[in-house]
Amino acid sequence: MTARAFAEGFMTNISTDPYSATLLKTVCRECGTGFFGTKERCENCASEHVEQDELANRGEIYSYTIQRFPPPEPYRLGSTDRDTWNPQPVAYVDIEEIRFIGLVDADPKHVGIGDRVACVIEPGWETEDGEDVLVYKFVPVGDAQ
Amino acid sequence: MSDTEDHRRDTYVAGVGIHEFGRFEKPFEEIGKEAVLEALDDAELSVHDVEICFCANTYLPTSAGVRVLKEIGRTGIPNTDVDAACAAGASALSAASALVEAGAADIVLAFGVEKMPRGFMDPTNIYPEWMCHMGLSQNPQYWGLAATRHMHDHGTTRRQIADVAAKNHQNSQYNPNAYYTEPMNREEILDSPVVCDPLHQYAICAPNDGAAAAVICSGDVVETRRLDDAIEILTATHRTEKFPSPMGGTFNASPAGNEPVTTTTAAAAYESADIQPEDVDLAEVQDTNAFGEILWYEQLDFCATGEGGTMIESGATRPEGALPVNVSGGLISKGEPPGASPFGQIHELVLQLRGEAGKRQVSDPSVGLSHVLGAMGQCGITILRA
Numbered sequence: 001m002t003a004r005a006f007a008e009g010f011m012t013n014i015s016t017d018p019y020s021a022t023l024l025k026t027v028c029r030e031c032g033t034g035f036f037g038t039k040e041r042c043e044n045c046a047s048e049h050v051e052q053d054e055l056a057n058r059g060e061i062y063s064y065t066i067q068r069f070p071p072p073e074p075y076r077l078g079s080t081d082r083d084t085w086n087p088q089p090v091a092y093v094d095i096e097e098i099r100f101i102g103l104v105d106a107d108p109k110h111v112g113i114g115d116r117v118a119c120v121i122e123p124g125w126e127t128e129d130g131e132d133v134l135v136y137k138f139v140p141v142g143d144a145q
Numbered sequence: 146m147s148d149t150e151d152h153r154r155d156t157y158v159a160g161v162g163i164h165e166f167g168r169f170e171k172p173f174e175e176i177g178k179e180a181v182l183e184a185l186d187d188a189e190l191s192v193h194d195v196e197i198c199f200c201a202n203t204y205l206p207t208s209a210g211v212r213v214l215k216e217i218g219r220t221g222i223p224n225t226d227v228d229a230a231c232a233a234g235a236s237a238l239s240a241a242s243a244l245v246e247a248g249a250a251d252i253v254l255a256f257g258v259e260k261m262p263r264g265f266m267d268p269t270n271i272y273p274e275w276m277c278h279m280g281l282s283q284n285p286q287y288w289g290l291a292a293t294r295h296m297h298d299h300g301t302t303r304r305q306i307a308d309v310a311a312k313n314h315q316n317s318q319y320n321p322n323a324y325y326t327e328p329m330n331r332e333e334i335l336d337s338p339v340v341c342d343p344l345h346q347y348a349i350c351a352p353n354d355g356a357a358a359a360v361i362c363s364g365d366v367v368e369t370r371r372l373d374d375a376i377e378i379l380t381a382t383h384r385t386e387k388f389p390s391p392m393g394g395t396f397n398a399s400p401a402g403n404e405p406v407t408t409t410t411a412a413a414a415y416e417s418a419d420i421q422p423e424d425v426d427l428a429e430v431q432d433t434n435a436f437g438e439i440l441w442y443e444q445l446d447f448c449a450t451g452e453g454g455t456m457i458e459s460g461a462t463r464p465e466g467a468l469p470v471n472v473s474g475g476l477i478s479k480g481e482p483p484g485a486s487p488f489g490q491i492h493e494l495v496l497q498l499r500g501e502a503g504k505r506q507v508s509d510p511s512v513g514l515s516h517v518l519g520a521m522g523q524c525g526i527t528i529l530r531a
Contacts, residue, residue: 007275033388033401044388044401062398063297065289066342071280072268090286090341092294092391092398099389099398101281101290108342113297124279135279 003132006124009038012054014134021121021134023055025098034097057119058141059095066090066108076125077135093117093138103137116142153365156242157375158529159252160188161492165322166355166479169260173205173354177213177258180356180485184256188360188372192217195360196250198224199241201233201257202484203519204266213258227484230271231431232383232517233257234357234487235525239383241361251366256358257489259482266352271394271520285349285434287393289341292436296343299451301439303343307334308457310348310435310477316464317474319504322489324353324480334435348435353480357488359495376495379418379512379528384410386522393520406524407444407516414514414526415446422446425468425528426510427497429490431518432475441516442470445526469507472497487525490515498531 003019005011011021027034028042029049036055041048067088070080079085089104089111102119104111117138124135162183164176177200185192192214200210210224229236234257241255268282276282295301314329329347337347367375386406391398415422422445430445432438439453447468448456456462462470473479473493476486494513496502515527 006279007273031401034399035397037397043397044403063290063294064342065286065293065344066339067280067283067286068339068341069283071283072266072277074269074274074277075280076278077280088280090281090290092290097399099400101276101391101396101398103279103281113294133278 001132003123003134006133006135010036011134016132019121019123019134023057023119023136024052025055026050026052027097032097036098036100055098056096059093059117059119061111061113061115061117062092062094062099063113064089064091064104064111091138095119105137105139115140153363154246154248155364156245156378157362157364157367157372158359158378158491158495159190159362159367159372159375160184160186160360161495162187162358163322163489163492164356166353166482166485166489167324169354173209173258173260174212174216176260176354177256177356178216180258180358181213181217181254181256184254184358184360190252190360192220194252195220195254196222197241197244197253198222199227199237199253199255200224201227201237201255201487202259203228203230203233204259204261204483209258229523230519230521231433231481231483231486232519232523232525233484235381235515235517235527236383236523238359238487238491238527239381239525242378242381245361245363251363253361254358255361255488256356257482257484257487258356259484260354261352261482276396281396283341284393285341285344287391288434288436289344290391291440292343295436295440299454301454303335304331305439305454305457306343306348306436307331307345309432309438310334312457312463313432313471313475313477314347316472316505317478320474320478323474323478325478344434344436348477350433350476350481353482355480355482355485355489357485357492359488359491374499376498377530379420379530380414381525381527382410382414382417383525384413386524390522392522405444406522407441407518410524410526411445414528418528420512420528424512425514426512427469427472427494427507428514428516429471429473429493430516432471432477433481435477438470438475445514445516464505464507472505472507483519487515487517487527490517491527491529494529498529
């Protein structure tokens with residue numbers, strides 16, 4: 001069983017037993033702006049002096065919303081049937097100099113701004129060739145429940 | 146664009162036209178044609194007078210502008226189709242005004258037309274595939290995220306957001322070109338299902354079909370043809386957002402010290418028009434969701450940051466208030482045919498500034514402002530003066 005990232009440029013050190021990977025970030029050396037994933041140029045100041053690095057896996061919720069209706073196709077994490085959809089928290093999380101969006105694996109009633117979260121890796125879906133596609137999600141840690 | 150030494154090159158809206166917004170069987174060519182003919186009629190000009198054309202649209206096939214023009218008469222003029230998501234019309238208006246001001250043409254037609262696909266808009270149009278696969282591609286998500294933070298930072302409430310939607314749904318009773326004209330109150334909005342917290346269904350707008358058009362001309366033409374109903378364009382300013390632009394389609398939102406695009410576009414527009422925000426008498430703004438309108442009060446500098454909730458509560462933006470906003474009913478009631486919506490705003494502002502808005506007429510306005518904001522942070526602000 002092999003595995004790959006949900007998209008190019010976001011993960012390294014991918015392994016399947018157990019499922020794990022390191023998430024990547026890119027930071028601009030000229031203006032200091034940080035980006036989730038890989039970039040060749042800084043989206044903020046257009047500099048080419050950008051550096052890829054490993055993203056730490058602890059952060060804090062900056063904002064959130066709860067998705068009460070299923071998302072449109074092409075959705076791969078489950079069914080888009082309205083009757084079986086569970087309200088899904090979605091958040092912007094701050095990890096070091098990066099703020100990026102992701103799903104939160106938590107009870108919608110217990111998600112809040114400032115909650116400490118960990119970023120975890122797990123299989124999301126399978127490709128047609130039977131390869132696992134790894135995704136990331138945020139999970140509350142510590143006192144925040 | 147105001148106070149040019151050579152007033153012959155000031156720019157004006159000589160005429161406006163609109164096809165009501167809603168859902169129609171007829172093809173987009175028909176919808177666009179009706180709006181264009183009404184605008185030409187309103188300007189007392191013929192299609193033969195038009196030197197250049199711009200057609201704003203986001204979901205139509207190639208060559209939409211020419212397809213509309215051929216229903217009117219092929220006069221051989223240059224046409225450019227413009228896309229800038231929901232700001233496409235403002236981008237077209239910007240280009241049209243710039244050409245007139247520069248002396249490249251005296252009479253330019255700018256219109257927007259849209260016929261939206263039924264059902265969900267294909268999210269892969271805007272979002273990378275992986276975000277769609279993971280369910281991070283739902284349209285009001287980024288608005289829900291923005292609203293939740295604003296409530297945290299400034300104490301904005303769901304009630305205040307609902308009051309914006311209620312105001313606009315009440316205003317639309319008097320707008321025959323709006324899609325939804327049933328008045329709604331705050332409770333009905335708060336009773337509607339939540340889509341993405343804190344946004345309720347009736348506080349969110351729906352895309353639909355429609356068209357609206359404006360004939361732009363120079364001060365020279367206004368004078369020589371005695372176009373007494375022409376309304377001056379003080380500025381048609383268009384900008385794209387600096388990083389980050391958490392406006393749909395993106396996943397990075399790292400703070401980089403930049404202002405949001407509405408703030409920067411507004412500052413540039415006020416400077417270009419040589420007016421202050423206090424000079425604005427009425428505004429039509431991008432209320433694709435009701436929280437957005439609260440944010441625009443702040444970013445258009447109608448009130449201080451964080452005071453948008455207080456502003457809706459004050460009643461100042463109601464039709465009888467000091468600064469009526471979205472007296473047309475806004476996008477929440479009209480629906481949004483993206484290419485056409487800025488022209489719909491211009492149509493409303495022109496009628497208001499002429500004193501011809503009937504039951505929607507606000508008290509003696511001189512300066513009107515139109516604001517649109519689209520995916521990827523594309524923003525257009527147009528300021529008109531009677």
